[in-house]
Amino acid sequence: MPTALPGTAREVRLTAVPGGLPAREHFTVVRTPLPEPGTGQVLVRNRYFLVFPGLRTLIGGEVDGVPLPPLRSGDALFGPAVGEVVAAPADSPLRTGDTVSHLLGWREYALVAAADCTLLDDTLPDPVAYLSVGSAAYGALTRLAEVRAGDTVFVTGAAGAVGSLAGQIARLLGAGRVIGSTSTTEKAERLVSELRYDAVVRRGAGPIAEQLAEAAPEGIDVLLDNVAGEQLVAALGAARQGARFALVGALSGQLAAERAGGSAPVEIDAFRLVVRGISLRGYAGADHPEMEKEWTGRFGAWLRSGEISFPHTRIAGIDRAPQALEELMAGRHFGAVVVEL
Known part of the structure; x- marks a missing residue:
């Protein structure tokens, strides 16, 4: 029997654009009503999302040449995430239970266009490795x-x-x-x-x-x-x-x-x-649009053979995400920084 979905979910928002480097006081974690997917959309329960230094540029607003929009006060943060589809219309190409990656991290549940999701398989032995850069x-x-x-x-x-x-x-x-x-x-x-x-x-x-x-x-x-x-x-x-x-x-x-x-x-x-x-x-x-597929194939083979490792730090819980970003910018972690929900 399917697990009932909650009525609300949490997300991280920017509360003020800082004059210098962003710190945890510039963010807040808020509850919002859980949306229902419409035509062409799916609802994803995020399992992991990446904390990445590029958010500094988006928050600072100097995005000329950057293929992502700036972040304004009140906006929810975003970035690479891996999660599980928990609701999808009958005509969706994705099904409940599918594991996908997308760019609406920094929230527990994400309403995402199905076309903006990448269906993940077992090429990589651990789903979190899909967040490697x-x-x-x-x-x-x-x-x-x-x-x-x-x-x-x-x-x-x-x-x-x-x-x-x-x-x-x-x-x-x-x-x-x-x-x-x-x-x-x-x-x-x-x-x-x-x-x-x-x-x-x-x-x-x-x-x-x-x-x-x-x-x-x-x-x-x-x-x-x-x-x-x-x-x-x-x-x-x-x-x-x-x-x-x-x-x-x-x-x-x-x-x-x-x-x-x-x-x-x-x-x-x-x-x-x-x-x-x-x-x-x-x-x-x-x-180099062909690169992602080539890299994923080689990365998966190298991981399984033990020839490569994926150094990363897992931070537990969305409440700690703003602090994780501050620590990343201060150089306190080794490898990638991932929030685990």
């Missing part, structure tokens, strides 16, 4: 940087959601040496012991350029950059002839309190780009 790392390393056997690869922001997978992917693609950057000694130790990084440079432990020169005395062939700023400059100084740089994020600017989340200016040496033949390209998943 590894497709960006995989796409950047295979389509832009084109990692080759024996390459020395430098991954900035190596302990984040993208970086914690990027180093593992680079190794599986044949990299000979993988170097990461992070902010704490504890994270650096975990990168080496758990994720097989060969060396780690640490923000706050001295000039990044000097640390990188010591970690890669013969230079680097590939950069997978999540940070920009000083770390991008240091990577240019360490680049070998023909190095390939793939930029996935720019957290140094995006998470700067004095900015609004949509810019990350940095001064680089254009002459070095020219004389060393360095390619410098930004990765956009929309430019």
